Amino acid sequence: MKVGSSLVEVKKATGVLEAYTEEKLRESLRRSGASLKLIDEVISTVRRRIYPEMPTAEIFKLSFKILKKRARHLAARYNLKRALLSLGPAGFPFEQFIARMFEKSGYQTSTNLFLAGKCVEHEVDISAINDTTTLLCECKFKNSQGMKVDLKTSLYVYARALDLNCVGRPDRDFILITNTGFTTEAIKYSKCMNLKIMGWSFPDGQSLRSQIEKHGMIPVTCLTGLKKSDFESLIREGYVDIEDFVKNRVPILKSRLGNRRIITALSEAERLLESLKV
Amino acid sequence: MKVGSSLVEVKKATGVLEAYTEEKLRESLRRSGASLKLIDEVISTVRRRIYPEMPTAEIFKLSFKILKKRARHLAARYNLKRALLSLGPAGFPFEQFIARMFEKSGYQTSTNLFLAGKCVEHEVDISAINDTTTLLCECKFKNSQGMKVDLKTSLYVYARALDLNCVGRPDRDFILITNTGFTTEAIKYSKCMNLKIMGWSFPDGQSLRSQIEKHGMIPVTCLTGLKKSDFESLIREGYVDIEDFVKNRVPILKSRLGNRRIITALSEAERLLESLKV
Numbered sequence: 001m002k003v004g005s006s007l008v009e010v011k012k013a014t015g016v017l018e019a020y021t022e023e024k025l026r027e028s029l030r031r032s033g034a035s036l037k038l039i040d041e042v043i044s045t046v047r048r049r050i051y052p053e054m055p056t057a058e059i060f061k062l063s064f065k066i067l068k069k070r071a072r073h074l075a076a077r078y079n080l081k082r083a084l085l086s087l088g089p090a091g092f093p094f095e096q097f098i099a100r101m102f103e104k105s106g107y108q109t110s111t112n113l114f115l116a117g118k119c120v121e122h123e124v125d126i127s128a129i130n131d132t133t134t135l136l137c138e139c140k141f142k143n144s145q146g147m148k149v150d151l152k153t154s155l156y157v158y159a160r161a162l163d164l165n166c167v168g169r170p171d172r173d174f175i176l177i178t179n180t181g182f183t184t185e186a187i188k189y190s191k192c193m194n195l196k197i198m199g200w201s202f203p204d205g206q207s208l209r210s211q212i213e214k215h216g217m218i219p220v221t222c223l224t225g226l227k228k229s230d231f232e233s234l235i236r237e238g239y240v241d242i243e244d245f246v247k248n249r250v251p252i253l254k255s256r257l258g259n260r261r262i263i264t265a266l267s268e269a270e271r272l273l274e275s276l277k278v
Numbered sequence: 279m280k281v282g283s284s285l286v287e288v289k290k291a292t293g294v295l296e297a298y299t300e301e302k303l304r305e306s307l308r309r310s311g312a313s314l315k316l317i318d319e320v321i322s323t324v325r326r327r328i329y330p331e332m333p334t335a336e337i338f339k340l341s342f343k344i345l346k347k348r349a350r351h352l353a354a355r356y357n358l359k360r361a362l363l364s365l366g367p368a369g370f371p372f373e374q375f376i377a378r379m380f381e382k383s384g385y386q387t388s389t390n391l392f393l394a395g396k397c398v399e400h401e402v403d404i405s406a407i408n409d410t411t412t413l414l415c416e417c418k419f420k421n422s423q424g425m426k427v428d429l430k431t432s433l434y435v436y437a438r439a440l441d442l443n444c445v446g447r448p449d450r451d452f453i454l455i456t457n458t459g460f461t462t463e464a465i466k467y468s469k470c471m472n473l474k475i476m477g478w479s480f481p482d483g484q485s486l487r488s489q490i491e492k493h494g495m496i497p498v499t500c501l502t503g504l505k506k507s508d509f510e511s512l513i514r515e516g517y518v519d520i521e522d523f524v525k526n527r528v529p530i531l532k533s534r535l536g537n538r539r540i541i542t543a544l545s546e547a548e549r550l551l552e553s554l555k556v
Contacts, residue, residue: 119470120429120463151398152434155441159433163467185398189441192397 011055013145020050025063031213032078034067042066068224077272079222080212081145081200084179086221086231087240091141095125097219097240098139098177102128104215107135117163124164133171136164140178149178149199151185158195168194177208218242218272223265230265233257242269289333291423298328303341309491310356312345320344346502355550357500358490359423359478362457364499364509365518369419373403375497375518376417376455380406382493385413395441402442411449414442418456427456427477429463436473446472455486496520496550501543508543511535520547 009017022043029039042063049062060082068075087093099109107128114121115136126137138157140149154176161167161174175196182190182199190197201207212218220226220234220242237257239245245252246269252258253266287295300321307317320341327340338360346353365371377387385406392399393414404415416435418427432454439445439452453474460468460477468475479485490496498504498512498520515535517523523530524547530536531544 119467122429155437156430156434159437159440162437163433189397 008050008052008054010050010059011053013055013057014148015146017053018056020054020059022047025059029063029067029078032067032074034071034074034078038067038070038074041070075224077218077222079224080209080218083219083222084200085143085145087179087219087235088141088143091139093235093240094141094179095139096235096238097217098137099126099128100241100244101211101215101217102126102135102137104217105211106130115164117160118165119163122160122164133173136161136166136172136174138174138176140176142178142180145180148181148183149176149186149197150183151189154182154186154189154195154197158189158193161195179208216243216273218269220245220269222272223268225268226261226265230257230259230261242272245269246273286328286330286332288328288337289331291333291335292426293424295331296334298332298337300325303337307341307345307356310345310352312349312352312356316345316348316352319348353502355496355500357502358487358496359457361497361500362478363421363423365457365497365513366419366421369417371513371518372419372457373417374513374516375495376415377404377406378519378522379489379493379495380404380413380415382495383489384408393442395438396443397441400438400442411451414439414444414450414452416452416454418454420456420458423458426458427454427460427464427475429461429467432460432464432467432473432475436467436471439473457486494521494551496547498523498547500550501546503546504539504543508535508537508539520550523547524551 008020010020012018025043025046026039029042034042045066046059046062050059064075064078067078084094084097087097095111099111102109105128107130109126109128111126113124113127115124115127124136125139128135128137138160140153142149157174157176158167164172164174166172166174173196175198176190177198178200180200181202182197187197187202189195197203198206198208198211200209218241220239221231222242226234234240234245234257237255239248239252246266249266252262286298288298290296303324304317304321307320312320323344324337324340328337342353342356345356362372362375365375373389377389380387383406385408387404387406389404391402391405393402393405402414403417406413406415416438418431420427435452435454436445442450442452444450444452451474453476454468455476456478458478459480460475465475465480467473475481476484476486476489478487496519498517499509500520504512512518512523512535515533517526517530524544527544530540
């Protein structure tokens with residue numbers, strides 16, 4: 001078992017085995033903002049504990065535990081992908097989060113619309129409008145990282161875009177967004193038909209992760225130390241991004257959300273936002 | 279409660295209430311081939327037993343019981359819609375049954391194909407070919423009468439038909455078939471896009487029921503007196519239509535299918551086929 005030169009295979013959420021590379025772990029730790037020293041500490045701990053076919057979720061958990069002990073706000077950023085999953089089980093908070101992302105890109109958004117197509121009315125998750133473009137968006141929230149958006153979904157979204165007159169027009173476009181990924185066939189079809197799709201790490205440079213990072217967005221579910229019921233209350237009140245959470249500090253503390261855990265979480269959120277500005 | 283002039287409402291499988299009309303019951307009994315006298319007997323029994331919001335399934339059960347006592351082979355025909363449901367829970371026997379239906383219309387069929395589209399490969403349930411046309415078919419088997427095929431399905435089937443170059447060509451067409459029905463939106467979209475669809479009673483004159491009746495087809499699950507395990511064995515051996523079942527009398531009796539219940543069922547199937555010829 002040679003870890004440094006990656007002869008150990010680890011098991012991904014999809015069940016697929018993949019060669020373990022320290023480079024990949026290092027990259028994800030670097031993205032969280034951790035120092036080189038801290039990264040090295042995590043890497044060497046994982047090296048000691050790794051075993052053949054270790055689930056990547058377990059490696060993540062181990063790294064997260066160390067980060068959390070050393071720098072709670074970094075742990076929250078490291079946790080981004082899983083925090084998005086925790087926005088579930090319903091898809092609505094994810095839609096709200098994506099709408100906020102469009103707003104940070106200068107769009108005005110509306111959610112849960114019924115729009116008339118050529119043949120029928122369609123339920124559209126988000127409409128995002130700026131000076132030149134109307135972007136309609138279908139959000140597919142998946143509760144597990146192993147669940148990918150499949151060909152059938154790409155097909156029906158394309159037919160819907162066609163009916164809503166969004167095909168081949170620069171001023172009116174349609175995009176399918178998921179918090180996980182797409183099957184190979186779904187990607188192939190979407191590329192071939194020029195259907196815009198965005199997944200956690202797809203397409204390169206314009207992935208959901210890169211967009212979220214670009215706008216410094218962090219879902220409230222990233223915050224450590226909160227209970228499931230706290231998250232549910234925050235989401236119910238419309239706080240899906242920690243920036244909204246921090247901005248509404250005073251009304252939140254005055255409301256029945258203002259318990260001791262929420263006060264601690266507010267400090268964590270503030271440090272987290274500060275760390276993003278560096 | 280005035281039954282004759284239909285002031286009683288009954289509850290359909292979808293949960294929707296509908297005025298009870300003896301005319302509708304009379305029509306379904308007539309289709310089973312029952313005599314006028316037998317029809318009158320059923321109608322008057324139902325009239326005595328009906329109550330507000332009685333589930334239509336219960337009315338059916340009551341009628342079926344009387345038919346079964348009087349003329350077992352008529353009961354089997356009366357049971358057609360439910361017999362199709364009993365082909366489940368998996369969709370494959372339904373696909374086989376539909377393929378047989380196309381064969382009786384003079385097509386040569388293949389099932390479970392992978393066909394190359396412009397962008398990707400598609401799994402197609404049935405391809406039916408005659409001298410002039412290739413008809414590709416998507417079968418949607420539903421386990422309950424209340425479950426209808428929705429707009430999303432029509433949309434993805436249309437996009438698939440488009441990718442398989444089946445749109446706007448008289449020699450290559452695509453059809454979506456279900457054993458239940460379609461939502462209003464699915465019908466509206468399909469009409470608007472010229473996508474062929476066929477449900478239990480849709481479209482008028484070309485419905486699945488009328489096609490099945492036209493070709494004198496009866497699924498083996500219509501036969502009374504057989505156990506669930508008998509049906510499973512018959513379907514596993516490829517006997518989905520009673521005509522196939524009767525035609526293969528000798529090999530069936532010689533095989534391990536040939537138990538006492540199957541022998542009784544063979545006589546019922548023969549009488550049933552005879553009654554269709556009248």
